Amino acid sequence: MKEYIKGANPYMPFWEHVPDGEPRVFEYNGEKRVYVYGSHDTLKTEYCGPDQVVWSAPVDDLTNWTYHGVCYNSTDGSILYAPDVVQKGDTFYLYAAEEKGSRIMVATSKNPAGPFTNPIKTDLGFDPGILVDDDGRVYAYWGFCKQYCAELNDDMATIKKETQRENVIKHSVVGTWSPDDGMQDENDAFFEASSPRKIFGKYVLIYSKRYYTHHPEYGVYEDCNGFLSFKYSDTPLGDYKMGGDISFNGGEVIPNGDGTNSMTYRWGNNHGSIANVNGQWYIFYHKQIGTNEFARQAMVEPVDIAMDKNGRIFIGKITYKDGEPIASEPVEMTSQGAHVNGLDARKIISAGYAIHIFGGAKGGYNGGLHGAYIKPVYDQFDNLSEPIVDITGNLTVGFRYLQFGNNSPQTVTADITALEDLTVNVRVDDYKGKVISSFAMKKGGKTATAKLTSGVVGKHAIYFEFLSSSKNIIAEFDKFTFD
Template identity: 60%
Template sequence: MENTDIKTIKSANPYLPLWEHIPDGEPRVFTYNGETRIYIYGSHDTMKTEYCGPDYVVWSAPVDDLTNWTCHGECYRASDGGMLYAPDVVQKGDTFYMYAAESKGSVIMLAKSKTPWGPFTDPVKTELGFDPGILVDDDGRVYAFWGFCESYAGELNDDMCTLKKETVRPHLIGHSKPFWIKEDDGHVDPVDGFFEASSPRKVNGKYVLIYSKRYEYNKPQSGVFGSCNGFLSYKWCDTPLGDYQPGGDISFNGGEVITGPDGNGIMTYQWGNNHGSLMQIKDKWYVFYHRQTGCNEFARQGMVDPVDVAVDKNGKIFIGKITYENGEPVSSDTVEMTSQGFNADGLDAFSIISAGYACHIYDGTGKPNYLDNAEGTNKDVRRAHISPVYEGDSSPVVDIQSGATVGFRYLDFGADGASEAVVTGTFPKGFTVSLMLDSYDGREIAVKTVDEDTNELIFTLGEKVVGKHAVYFGFKTEDEAIRAVFDTFRFK
């Protein structure tokens, strides 16, 4: 008899429920009443047709079980009733301080709470600017970082609200180049320009500024040709307000990058703006960032992946996917975007897994998966994408056309393995659906042709699958006008 008590994966990557759209995640580990938890503070994409919303909510998980997230509910509502952009929260003494970005980030308010989940009350206006990030140093001094396309920093007074004017540094790191900055202003960094999303952290004794970098040049290995701000990058310094040195890129929200026929990379997920930070949880480091769903930037989701951290003999810090030579770090690059999140051994292949956890949605054309269906651009384009949801446990991949592949990295099949797969969705007559292991063009382990419109496909695998693997689903049809919907899958 079929087991009707089958678990549904509810915390993968995105690590929060698929219906919760919290971008700009600033992770913090706080110990309160003897319990140590990771807390997420971010803006809240509830407006659906524009960025963010008028409230912040808080989620947390115990550091010993990072897949067990709890929503603490609303912790702050905009005092002006407007849109709240990316916040930050720090602790000093027994008080938790929230820097709330009201009026779409143009006014930064400081609110306080005696608990890490709020509510945060009694807001007062600060002297800070867009996307504030706060660092409470080991000696108790507090530093603020902020800016949009231009980076600023300074030390805060004891009120946590006003700046020590003599410490303020404009042009802390080089600008990116929006339309209002000219090349000859002397502060544009053409290689590593600051865009937004300041987030200072202290990592292995170094001061690290994580931020969104805007690429204005090609990065072929990542499939980037032209302007792109889907990267989280970093620079580092030995002092909090010193001259920050080049670091590198930590994460990219363009999904799995595959190699095209010309040798260049092809991103397989729709890149968009990015914001997040680093956090050490117990003995491991993670990068928190966000990705887009739908065909615009208004339903973003919090993502997480582990990163490596190392310091070379000259004191340079490396963060991300690190390359070593003779035991010494020599370079770093972005870590891969996965479907597993905090499930380090892979997602349980025998649970129900939503297609919304895909980290690879590729149309097979050789072109990058841009936000080409966003408002005002190419409205007639139809391509496979994750449909945003605001309730329920599954978020389907819709508008699946012939030639598309949808991939998940990674699944855990255990030692006993799987010999059958069950896939749900909407599959019109004429589609052929195949399963591949380890690569989107890897070995095919099952295939089925849809003879009649159906909502469920059952595959017998051509081999028993054991251990940890990436899994891909391929879709083909001779009728270019029809589309499929992929909702869930599981193995048996």
């Protein structure tokens, strides 16, 4: 019996929808694990929900996640936005954003998995992020389109008023959300999602950036907040210097042939942070599925972190010259996540792991406006797949990366519901790459198997190309495997 791939990207089961994930490595009962605290997209018609849950994994295996259940319920049944959790002494503090982030409560537990109890109201605001410094002093960062920070008192709830600062990162341009205070920066605008870390003795503030300028290198030609970015400072409440972008959730970025690029996945709001897990740094973030932003899923990628001789911090995919870091850019959005050698091609791989949905009848990511998308699922059982629906002709669906080992498989089998007559090409390495298999399906077909016409070994990206003379929706794609 074939196994389903688990713990890829998204790394939680398909039925679980935890965005805004703050990763924290805690030791409890003698075991170090990485715990993820986030919002909980359960309402289906709007962001988040009235409870929050905890998932964790051992530090030596980020593909093996355990569900710990609900750790906190809002005190009045209101919707909870993004939280954070820190440890001070033997106590864990959950900063819960009740009433859609307008009321920040702090609750406590002796267990990092909760439950967190005895909540009290804090002085903090939207999207709180907390840093417990090496000397035991505690700093808080918060804000939506305007950034605030301050030192906390020993009660972990109130701020030292004289320490509060505003705009250590400049904010979004004046408009629906931002104040007209002369602190705008359309090229590097703080949007939300404050998340502080300390690295190499520097204070690093990770945040959701909103670009108001086009960035064709990422395929961005509109206002966009699909990025997680960072700045850094020598002091916790100091002036933060330009850092860079760590993550972008617009999928694989492909060249257009004219010096510009295109994203291949529908970007959406982004929120998360970094964690050093067993000596390797990772960025935890989320992607969008469905037709809105109300079923987001937790994603993870390894990142590189370095500091040059002048004290400049680099995070993401780093370029080095003569051993010195000189530039960084966002790490690739992948299907593999913590399966760093690639997904086992001989296991069952859900279409829900796709990070490239491009082309289609109208062209562009997700096949154009109102095009193909990953359909959310909510049934809680183990071998659950997540289909791509509303596929039209000339759409490609890509997975980065699969591991084929030292011996090439002989066939590929795909569960595809054919809504029209169609042909499916399987391509390797690039969405226009070499065709290694092809099969024709008649309308009404559910599954197809085809021989490989060319061997493939090692680690490769794989793409399914859907072709049909029909202008209608032609297929739904559920899962595939190689044999």
